[in-house]
Amino acid sequence: MSFIKHVLKNSNEKITSLYGNRTFMMRGKKVSDFHKGIDLIDAKNKSDYVIAFEDGVVISSRDEVKGYDEKKSSGNYVYLNHDNNYQTRYFHMAYGTVMVKEGDVVKKGDILGYTGATGWVTGTHVHFEIKENGVNQDPLPYLEGKKQILKDKVYLGELQVANENVNQITISALNDSLRVRDNPNGNILGYVKNGTYNFYDKVVGEDYEWYRIGDNMWIAYSSEWASVNYKKEEALEKEEEKKETNYELIYTCDENDIYAIRLYKGEKLYIKRGK
Numbered sequence: 001m002s003f004i005k006h007v008l009k010n011s012n013e014k015i016t017s018l019y020g021n022r023t024f025m026m027r028g029k030k031v032s033d034f035h036k037g038i039d040l041i042d043a044k045n046k047s048d049y050v051i052a053f054e055d056g057v058v059i060s061s062r063d064e065v066k067g068y069d070e071k072k073s074s075g076n077y078v079y080l081n082h083d084n085n086y087q088t089r090y091f092h093m094a095y096g097t098v099m100v101k102e103g104d105v106v107k108k109g110d111i112l113g114y115t116g117a118t119g120w121v122t123g124t125h126v127h128f129e130i131k132e133n134g135v136n137q138d139p140l141p142y143l144e145g146k147k148q149i150l151k152d153k154v155y156l157g158e159l160q161v162a163n164e165n166v167n168q169i170t171i172s173a174l175n176d177s178l179r180v181r182d183n184p185n186g187n188i189l190g191y192v193k194n195g196t197y198n199f200y201d202k203v204v205g206e207d208y209e210w211y212r213i214g215d216n217m218w219i220a221y222s223s224e225w226a227s228v229n230y231k232k233e234e235a236l237e238k239e240e241e242k243k244e245t246n247y248e249l250i251y252t253c254d255e256n257d258i259y260a261i262r263l264y265k266g267e268k269l270y271i272k273r274g275k
Helices: 232-244
Strands: 013-017 020-026 029-035 038-042 049-051 056-062 076-082 086-093 111-114 126-132 135-137 168-171 178-181 188-192 195-198 201-204 209-214 217-221 226-229 247-253 259-265 268-274
Touching: 076 111, 086 111, 168 217, 217 226
Parallel strands: none
Antiparallel strands: 013 038, 020 029, 038 126, 049 111, 056 076, 076 086, 086 126, 126 135, 168 195, 168 226, 178 188, 178 217, 201 209, 209 217, 247 259, 259 268
């Protein structure tokens, strides 16, 4: 069986156990269970480097299991999050070979580790899982190219040149991955490419500020991936607002219990005395 997409570097995968109900022998005992993924080995060499199935971010990894371990049944593993609410999982890698950690950004084909026999296993292989919205999927159609994890992105919004006479937001998100929603925290419509966009409204939410870049097109703001530039007159107004609210209160008290409150506002000084 040949695959369009791969989990092993040499692209020579052989299936040893399919997704779904199965019965097998484990240490002399007959075991039946529902297999949530697919088991793969290199058809020629048995062992091979395990690679990322698609671009993603590492959300969890482990590299501490040295061999068979029924309690740590997954052995050494890597979990990747992908766009479109997908996640892939790679189990049973050899001890000391896991090459990524939580928070690492990986590209399709990047090496994650090496096939092994750690955890609850009968032999060397990689157990590969795909989840969509938290639900396990049969990985075979994805390996065959019949289904896709990362569909072609739909890009929305109109890129602009920098213009001090309009309100603008400039995006610099990883892999052009900032989502566009139909309202703040609403449904995902697509993505924006990195660059500058005019914005027309702003809403402050619990987690993010949201900027409207078109009809029913909202993007979330964070200083990690965006910067905001207000049009000239609004920028001046905001500077004035800062000055208006730039107060400093200083309390002092002398030996006669006379206290002073000094209130600084810009270059002006207001003093009020009392007892």
